Amino acid sequence: MCGIFGTINYEIPVDQQKIFQGLWHRGPDEQDRQSIDNLHLYHTRLAIQDLSPMGKQPMEYNGLMIAFNGEIYNHLELREKYGLESASNSDTRTILMMYELMGMKMLEEFDGMFAFALYDLKNRMLYLARDRAGKKPLFIYRKGNTWMFSSELNILSQIAQPEIDYAALSDYLYLGYHYRKSTPYLHVSELENGHYLKLDPQNMKEQEVTWFNMEEGYRQESKLNHEDSIAQLDHLLQFAVHRRMDSSDLDVGSFLSGGIDSGLVTAIAAKHASRLNTFTVRLPGSYDESGLAAKVAKRYGTNHTVVDIDFSSLQDDIETILSGHGEPNCDNSAIPSYYVAKAAKQHTTVVLNGDGADELFGGYRRYVPFRHLDFFQPNNLTKISAKILAGILPIANEKQSYYTYLYRLLKFASYTDVVKIYCSASSDLFVGFEDQFLRRPLMKDISADLLAINKLPLSALNKILLMDFQSMLFSRLLPKMDIATMAHSLEGRSPFLSKELLEFAPGLPDHFKIHNVTTKSILRDLAVNYLPEELINQPKRGFEIPLRKWVDEELKTVINDYLLAKDTLYSRIIKKSFIEDLIAKKIRVSDERRAKMLFCVFGLEVWYKKLIQKGNAL
Structure with missing residues (x-):
């Protein structure tokens, strides 16, 4: 690397x-x-x-x-x-x-x-x-006949000194990340x-x-039955894990959560190593998966480390973590990713992870409705009814509750715009507050891409899986892991993103991915051969970050210092009075969404103050 x-x-x-x-x-x-x-x-x-x-x-x-x-x-x-x-x-x-x-x-x-x-x-x-x-x-900088290219935006911007692209920053606030080619700079693209x-x-x-082109994979329908599909998946995943271990002259470790993705990778890797190093994160105030992870580690005899993150140094580290991305970033799971990569580097230089499994096999709970209804082509009755209900129901505040799930379902069912449907399903930051933008989000690239995908002869489930692969995985999740690991000179390898699995997974029937309301159905079926039963039926959790608490307590001072300053960048894009009302809890949104919105604007300001203003002052 x-x-x-x-x-x-x-x-x-x-x-x-x-x-x-x-x-x-x-x-x-x-x-x-x-x-x-x-x-x-x-x-x-x-x-x-x-x-x-x-x-x-x-x-x-x-x-x-x-x-x-x-x-x-x-x-x-x-x-x-x-x-x-x-x-x-x-x-x-x-x-x-x-x-x-x-x-x-x-x-x-x-x-x-x-x-x-x-x-x-x-x-x-x-x-x-x-x-x-x-x-x-x-990343590539083009201006006239001069080109630069770089693995990182930070050093590229320091050398080339490109101007800010305000339209791209407006899109960032609306979507929550920079979409595909987009960067916060003029003349710079990815x-x-x-x-x-x-x-x-x-x-x-x-x-x-x-x-x-990932789209081609979704056009190829697998002819294998369920049993043969599981056998093929098993073969390909073993093949991918073994390749990623064999092609290293250093020892290889594995991130191990309480989920099936990293559990499968770890189980297979452990059979290929004399003593596999595994790492699990334990966060205060969130669901503790370390017990489930420990059962996998014990079954396969790994050298297991539980990384306890107490975030005691978060106030000191937050600006470093965010500015390391080289562009505005508001994915709060980048914080624990940073800390666990730091801990893993003390034991290994190469680590396996489960990245890509959710986007390939249908791992997010929000995919379930798309398995049964085409929300990209809703009828008028559905749209009108959903809009009325969403308007009169109490705001959902509990992140993992069924009520929150229903509330969000009604919200994206009420939209007519494909972009709003997708954004509401995947990242509902400023959807519905477009009138608060001084520079309206253009979203040209994502609009064109989503409309093109929506016209494909695919099921609604495969459409949103393809959308997520092309947008959220590429533009948000993979960069997060790359930045977190490389910040500590740690190499992350992702068996689920192997050549063969990228060719195999898209063509699987929808009901192999989502069966009734069960996500990642075929992976769970495969996991029966490898993992403890109680782990197999666990819902997708990811890093459960106490963002609401951070925004109102641990990070309140630093966030307010940035957002209430006189020389803010965001006030050139979105009304400052709106953000002030958001801070004062005068805007009708859930507590979780409010925290995400404020953290998104905070990420913009950290990038501006630490990288742009500081760079100009040098």
Whole structure:
């Protein structure tokens, strides 16, 4: 796992130590740079495979040069398949040999997570590419003939000094995260998952290619029956876990919650390791899953660590945690993710997780209604009735209650706009308060994408699963885990996002994913072979963060200092009086939603004060 940075036609002298320092946490083992023509490549290395100097980057081979971030888990299989030989066992070298053999068609062969810049010196062509799910980040700055690209926005913004994009920030507040290409800067975009850019650095002509499209998987209906589907799922998950353990020259650990996703990964991994390190988080004031996790750890004899997070240093750490994302962030689960990654790094450098299982197999409770009703095509009676009921019922305040579930169901059933339906189902921050924005959310990209998905000949369940994969997983959840782990030079690997499972899961019948009201039905059926019965039937919980308490107690002072300051950024986007009324509890919303809204604006202000104003002052 590494960090990459590059410039094209950038005439101003660059402080390479500043770049290395900015990416050091992604690659503390080695730092180097190479220049050719008008291209400059920088690389910081976290050595996981081929710990010898032969794995050094940027790597040159037969007229090719690459700066690579990630892992290709099946690269040795590919060498055997295509008869490729090298003294180095580095997956970076395998990429260059595969490119020499078949060009960018090689991407379809890779099972891995990656972002890379590959320069073909013979043809004077640069390729920037990302993996299927988008686990490894890559941001690109384009202005005139000048380009920069980086694994992180923080160092990119420090070097390029781009201007703020207020329209993008308005969309961020409304949605709760930056959607796909969007960043908070003008002239800066994120390369999307399953895409690569082909660029001629001489004339700056570019071509963007979609080499993987998740939509195609949902068009392929599996013909396997239930029993054979479970057997195939078992085989593919074992295959994915084993690959992610074998392709490491260091010991591999596993995050272990009380849920079935990480439980399955851990159970399979433990059979493949002499003594697997596992890690469970225990949070004060939330449901304690450590007991369930301990049963899995005991069954498989893992070296188990319970990470008790008391958040005693939260006031001191919160600005560091949020500003590490390089853009406004309001996912409060980034906080425990940061702490558990910090604890895990004390024991291991590589850790497995269950990321992607919920979006592939239907793990969220909000998916259940879409299994039975098409809320994207509601009739008028449904919309009118839901709107009336939602308007007269008391506001739901209990996060996990059935009443809250019903209340939110009525809210998104009352909307006619596909974007509002989706946003209300997944992130209902400012939906319904559009009139409070001074700069109205445009949501052009997400509107176009959601409307296109809604027109596909898919079930409502598969539509929202595809929407979540393309938006929430890519733009919010994977970046959260990448930032949390790489902040501590820890590599996170996700077996559920393997090449084979991404091809297999979408085509499963809806009732294999949601059976009546049971989420992740097929995973639960598989878990019978691996996990304690009481764990299998547990509902999806995730990190149950006491956000309401934080906003009104532990973080109240720091949040109010930011939001009630005179020079706020948010007041250029949304009415300050509205936020003041929100703080004073004068707005009719649930306590949980109020806390999320305030935390979202707080994330914007931390980004602005810590990164923008501070950067301008340097």
